[in-house]
Amino acid sequence: MKKQILALALVSVALWSCNVDTKTVTVSIDTVSPIESDTIQEDSTLIADDHNAQNSLDWAGSYKGTTPCADCEGIETEITLNNDATYIIKAKYLGKDTKVFQENGSFSWDKTGSVIVLNDVKDRHSKFFVGENTLTQLDIDGKKITGALSDKYVLKK
Template sequence: MKSTFHLFIAISTTFLSLTSCKKEVKTEVINETAAEEIIPTTTADNSMNSLDWNGTYSGITPCADCEGIETSLTLNKDNSYILTTKYLGKSTKNNESKGTFSWNAEGNTIILSTITDGPNQFFVGENQLTQLDMSGKKITGALAEKYILTKK
């Protein structure tokens, strides 16, 4: 009985010594500051950001009371422009207008700021500008292709 009692005491002491020894547990505290979720702002491709739009465009647009309007429009990277027009068969004088242009919200059309008495909007395409009507819409019909200025 004594040996069973000593065995019990020995096992109990061992058990108590093992459980009472607190093993130091290293815990790494991670800074749980919420990382801001980065949402990339992607801009859709449009004429303004994906085409090489600066340069000089020219063509002859229709005219109601002359042979045509010889048109040259130079667009600069700083959003300035020079528009030169000549009424063929009516005048030998070049009319020149300078100013700045802005882009519409979609980034596909420019608006010439100083033109108030005629069409001042052009749809910007690959190496071409399409003159729009007074309300900013594409011209349709048989003469529609005559309103396209091509890049030099």
């Protein structure tokens, strides 16, 4: 008899501990008075993140690297960007000539603030993506160059 009472007590405790209590919470919402329509100004423009390469990175300085060349060993390239939106490009065609070609001019930022366009360049790509201590040469359409040699188009500070 004690065993039956003990078993019944254990089953009761087990069932009672598995019972889930549900609680009801009542939330009251205060009413808000209507707003006059002439006090609301609609702005249909999206709020964009104001951080970009132009205003968030220390982009001014000299960037160097050797970019691929169709008829030489490579083009040893140095681009210096100045705070006054001017640039200097120095290029040496390796295995072809010892002369260093130099061009000066101004550059402008695209609307994203992450790409510069070198104005007045002759016979070379003019768009570069500005990254953290890097300039990445872009193709004619302004897109990143892909493929096996894509890392060769990155100039480093």
